[in-house]
Amino acid sequence: MSEPTPARPVGRGELTARELARWTWRQVTSMRTALVLLLLLALAAIPGSVVPQTGVDALAVTRWKDEHPKLTPIYEKLDLFSVYDSIWFSAIYLLLVLSLVGCIVPRLGVYARGFRAQPPETPRHLSRLPDHTTYETTESVDEVLARAREVLGRRHRVRAADAGADSVSAERGHLREAGNLLFHLSVLIVLAGFGVGGLYGYQGGVILVQGSTFGNNLTQYDDFDPGGLFTPTQLDDFDFTVDDFEVEWLTSGAGAGTARGFQAGLSYREGDGESEEYDLRVNHPLSIADTDVFLIGHGYAPVITVRDGEGEIAWTGPTVFLPQDQSFVSFGVVKANGAKPEKIGLEGLFYPTFELFEGDPISVFPDDLKPLVSMLVYTGDLGLDSGEAQSVYVLDKEDATQLTDDEGKPVRLDLSLGETVELPDGLGSVTLERVDPWIRVQISQTPGKEVALLGVVLALIGLCGSLFIRPRRVWVRARTLTADGSPDGSGETTTVVEVAGLDRSGNGEIAEVLADLVAVLKNEKEPRP
Amino acid sequence: MNDAAWETLSNQAVAAAGLAYFVALIVHLAEWAALRQPAAREAALVGADAAAGAPVESPAESAAPSERVAFLGRLGFLVTCIAAGAHAVALVGRGMAADPNRVPWGNMYEFTVSGTFVVTLMYLALYRRFKLAWMAPIVVGFVLTVLMVAVIWLHQKVAPLTEALDSYWLVIHVVAAVIATGAFTLGGIASIMYLVKMRSGDDAGGWLGRVPTLDALDKLAYRVHAFAFPVWTFAVLITGPIWAHEAWSRYWNWDPKEVWAFITWVVYAGYLHARATAGWRGRNAAILALVGLGTLWFNFIGINYFATNSQHSYALEAPAAVVAPVVRA
Ligand code: HEM
Numbered sequence: 001m002s003e004p005t006p007a008r009p010v011g012r013g014e015l016t017a018r019e020l021a022r023w024t025w026r027q028v029t030s031m032r033t034a035l036v037l038l039l040l041l042a043l044a045a046i047p048g049s050v051v052p053q054t055g056v057d058a059l060a061v062t063r064w065k066d067e068h069p070k071l072t073p074i075y076e077k078l079d080l081f082s083v084y085d086s087i088w089f090s091a092i093y094l095l096l097v098l099s100l101v102g103c104i105v106p107r108l109g110v111y112a113r114g115f116r117a118q119p120p121e122t123p124r125h126l127s128r129l130p131d132h133t134t135y136e137t138t139e140s141v142d143e144v145l146a147r148a149r150e151v152l153g154r155r156h157r158v159r160a161a162d163a164g165a166d167s168v169s170a171e172r173g174h175l176r177e178a179g180n181l182l183f184h185l186s187v188l189i190v191l192a193g194f195g196v197g198g199l200y201g202y203q204g205g206v207i208l209v210q211g212s213t214f215g216n217n218l219t220q221y222d223d224f225d226p227g228g229l230f231t232p233t234q235l236d237d238f239d240f241t242v243d244d245f246e247v248e249w250l251t252s253g254a255g256a257g258t259a260r261g262f263q264a265g266l267s268y269r270e271g272d273g274e275s276e277e278y279d280l281r282v283n284h285p286l287s288i289a290d291t292d293v294f295l296i297g298h299g300y301a302p303v304i305t306v307r308d309g310e311g312e313i314a315w316t317g318p319t320v321f322l323p324q325d326q327s328f329v330s331f332g333v334v335k336a337n338g339a340k341p342e343k344i345g346l347e348g349l350f351y352p353t354f355e356l357f358e359g360d361p362i363s364v365f366p367d368d369l370k371p372l373v374s375m376l377v378y379t380g381d382l383g384l385d386s387g388e389a390q391s392v393y394v395l396d397k398e399d400a401t402q403l404t405d406d407e408g409k410p411v412r413l414d415l416s417l418g419e420t421v422e423l424p425d426g427l428g429s430v431t432l433e434r435v436d437p438w439i440r441v442q443i444s445q446t447p448g449k450e451v452a453l454l455g456v457v458l459a460l461i462g463l464c465g466s467l468f469i470r471p472r473r474v475w476v477r478a479r480t481l482t483a484d485g486s487p488d489g490s491g492e493t494t495t496v497v498e499v500a501g502l503d504r505s506g507n508g509e510i511a512e513v514l515a516d517l518v519a520v521l522k523n524e525k526e527p528r529p
Numbered sequence: 530m531n532d533a534a535w536e537t538l539s540n541q542a543v544a545a546a547g548l549a550y551f552v553a554l555i556v557h558l559a560e561w562a563a564l565r566q567p568a569a570r571e572a573a574l575v576g577a578d579a580a581a582g583a584p585v586e587s588p589a590e591s592a593a594p595s596e597r598v599a600f601l602g603r604l605g606f607l608v609t610c611i612a613a614g615a616h617a618v619a620l621v622g623r624g625m626a627a628d629p630n631r632v633p634w635g636n637m638y639e640f641t642v643s644g645t646f647v648v649t650l651m652y653l654a655l656y657r658r659f660k661l662a663w664m665a666p667i668v669v670g671f672v673l674t675v676l677m678v679a680v681i682w683l684h685q686k687v688a689p690l691t692e693a694l695d696s697y698w699l700v701i702h703v704v705a706a707v708i709a710t711g712a713f714t715l716g717g718i719a720s721i722m723y724l725v726k727m728r729s730g731d732d733a734g735g736w737l738g739r740v741p742t743l744d745a746l747d748k749l750a751y752r753v754h755a756f757a758f759p760v761w762t763f764a765v766l767i768t769g770p771i772w773a774h775e776a777w778s779r780y781w782n783w784d785p786k787e788v789w790a791f792i793t794w795v796v797y798a799g800y801l802h803a804r805a806t807a808g809w810r811g812r813n814a815a816i817l818a819l820v821g822l823g824t825l826w827f828n829f830i831g832i833n834y835f836a837t838n839s840q841h842s843y844a845l846e847a848p849a850a851v852v853a854p855v856v857r858a
Contacts, residue, residue: 031802031806034802034806035799035802035803035806038795038798038799038802039795039796039799041795042791042792042795042796042799042824045788045791045792045795046788046792048783048788049785049788049789050785053783055782055783056782056783056784083783084783194781203778203779282776283696283772283775283776284775285775285778292774292778294776294777294778296777296778442777442778444778444779446774446779446780449774449780452770452780453767453770453771456762456766456767456770457767459762459766460759460762460763460766460767463758463759463762464759467755467758467759467801468755505805
């Protein structure tokens with residue numbers, strides 16, 4: 001084990017590149033550096049919990065940037081919106097990895113070489129050790145030593161008897177170092193698994209209305225966040241259809257108005273295989289080949305039909321509305337681009353259980369018990385012809401004209417289920433046919449997750465070994481003593497037994513261990529099994 | 530018994546537990562106060578040597594007060610046991626009041642009540658083995674305070690578990706996390722006492738004389754931390770990620786709660802590391818342990834108020850209802 005090396009004084013002119021490299025390597029692999037890096041890692045992780053992170057919640061980042069225009073450029077420079085991918089965070093943990101490798105490799109070597117080694121010879125002066133004790137007995141030296149060898153032999157590795165030895169040297173707890181090495185090695189395994197997941201994995205999300213089918217290729221995803229080394233050929237070949245979706249709404253008790261038992265019935269097919277059924281639920285993802293499909297959200301898609309002034313259907317179909325809050329009042333738009341004579345755009349809110357409360361529209365319950373869409377109407381240029389990509393959830397109203405009634409008030413369409421409302425000026429009509437549910441699924445590949453899991457489990461095993469195995473050395477030395485105290489072997493003899501121990505973890509209760517051992521040697525107590 | 534009755538029972542049991550903890554605290558404080566007198570008198574009578582000698586076992590001459598101390602100590606322990614019983618009833622009541630019945634940690638209130646219960650339980654369990662009598666008023670005072678905070682600020686009516694929390698991995702995860710939290714807290718108390726006692730040294734009189742020697746405190750702290758650390762590792766680095774993977778499709782997402790669990794882990798790893806390699810004992814190690822404890826409790830309670838984007842915000846909605854608006858090209 002290398003001790004913290006003090007900065008070596010370097011005389012002028014003596015500093016060769018090699019020495020510098022060696023000195024640097026020593027610093028990097030020193031215990032103190034490892035400790036500093038560990039604590040630095042903890043410190044460096046803090047900003048990511050305070051500043052919103054792109055990888056966690058991109059929307060929150062956008063919002064934060066809008067609110068703090070002055071700080072944003074500074075934060076961006078410091079990579080504060082993606083702390084855990086930032087150069088400075090990576091630098092710390094890469095240094096730690098380097099330090100770890102530099103520390104473990106030599107220790108592995110030392111351990112391997114020492115694996116079969118005998119316990120060391122008994123020190124000459126046992127009484128100089130901090131924990132030692134002495135007693136006298138009438139048993140002979142050989143008897144004492146034989147018994148010590150037997151007792152210690154049960155739970156220790158005992159040094160083979162040297163010729164004429166007056167002592168027994170025993171050692172236990174070798175596995176502690178093995179556990180410690182396993183732990184540190186496993187940290188590397190975890191990092192490797194984690195790294196592979198980050199580089200080769202991906203996360204994608206898509207909203208699917210009940211009845212629709214998802215084929216697993218890039219164009220079908222709403223959002224897609226691949227790792228740096230991801231290639232589209234990794235995508236598994238499958239598709240699935242959302243047959244139905246059910247939610248159970250709690251109508252009473254403290255949880256009233258919250259949902260339970262989300263369940264989406266899927267039929268899926270891998271490659272050209274048979275179609276299979278799966279009930280997708282929270283906490284119960286569907287695994288297809290290397291890909292996992294998770295249910296992470298839901299909402300309403302009112303089926304709206306727009307007929308234009310010529311009576312033709314200009315738009316029909318489920319239109320995904322996005323929930324604004326827990327009441328599931330949702331926001332959505334319709335773009336009937338082909339409507340004639342005028343294009344028609346609708347924008348408004350969906351109320352699952354509509355009620356007027358003091359003149360204001362609200363939803364009293366998140367289930368769609370009494371649905372209503374309430375929308376404003378726009379005509380003219382909806383920005384769809386500019387060729388620029390547009391979100392389907394936003395209506396470009398910049399060049400559009402809002403429809404107003406005779407008094408100049410905006411026209412508002414309030415449609416309950418099955419209702420049709422005529423637009424003014426013969427522009428057409430709008431119908432709310434029915435309301436379909438939609439679900440949001442997250443689809444991801446996380447290669448290396450098994451490696452990471454294996455790594456932590458091994459780390460935990462190693463850690464327990466490292467923490468709970470108490471390595472120690474124990475020595476017993478016996479000498480004959482004549483009555484007058486001179487060890488000349490004549491006259492009436494007693495045997496002086498010296499027992500000493502060294503706790504190598506520095507945390508054990510060595511004094512108790514010695515007292516125990518002495519009691520056993522004196523036959524006052526049975527040895528522990 | 531119906532759900533409402535269980536809930537009422539639970540609320541009453543928490544109140545009863547609080548009251549019993551309060552009584553236990555008073556008894557233990559009286560015990561400490563009784564300790565002061567003999568030590569002070571002895572010091573005056575016999576001089577400095579006696580106080581330096583063995584302040585724990587007061588010599589026979591002051592037999593009466595030391596008997597009273599022992600009695601108060603036993604009484605306090607007994608009352609704490611009663612409090613723990615009521616505390617347990619409160620937890621069971623919470624679980625039974627929910628429909629369907631469930632583990633009592635669906636929100637911050639229940640989480641805190643469970644966490645403090647484990648602190649008490651571990652204290653009672655280790656009381657003999659580690660001779661924790663000296664710790665009594667601190668543990669009881671701590672539990673009482675946190676319980677009070679829970680009742681006043683965190684109380685919520687019983688509600689079913691949100692869907693994402695309904696997983697057996699959660700049960701394992703939370704049990705482990707709560708056990709580790711309880712143990713870290715006990716270890717932290719030993720570390721605090723180390724720092725307090727360090728100022729007066731091993732030959733302090735009065736109640737500080739009752740506290741184990743610096744060396745013993747240091748070792749106690751280490752042992753408790755060495756127990757808690759693997760449990761914490763299991764909770765936040767094994768079961769946590771497994772559950773997160775099932776519920777949110779990402780086993781590690783750098784969510785604020787995860788970040789702070791990680792920070793706590795790293796700080797305590799630093800603590801063990803420092804002891805094992807840098808030979809840090811005593812003061813430095815104690816300070817590091819307390820930094821760890823700070824991050825732990827901050828994560829437990831504080832983070833919910835500072836970070837708005839935590840998926841772990843038990844009090845808020847289930848992740849399944851959270852839908853980030855998506856921009857489709
Ligand atoms: C990812 C970073 C690291 C973590 C999380 C970590 C964690 C730990 C922990 C928890 C212990 C305590 C186990 C015990 O008390 O036996 C420990 C011990 C130890 N670590 Fe690390 N460590 C890290 C990096 C390093 C590095 C870089 C080195 C070398 C420079 C190192 C060398 C050691 C040594 C020598 C011991 C003590 C072994 C003993 O007491 O027998 N560790 N480490």
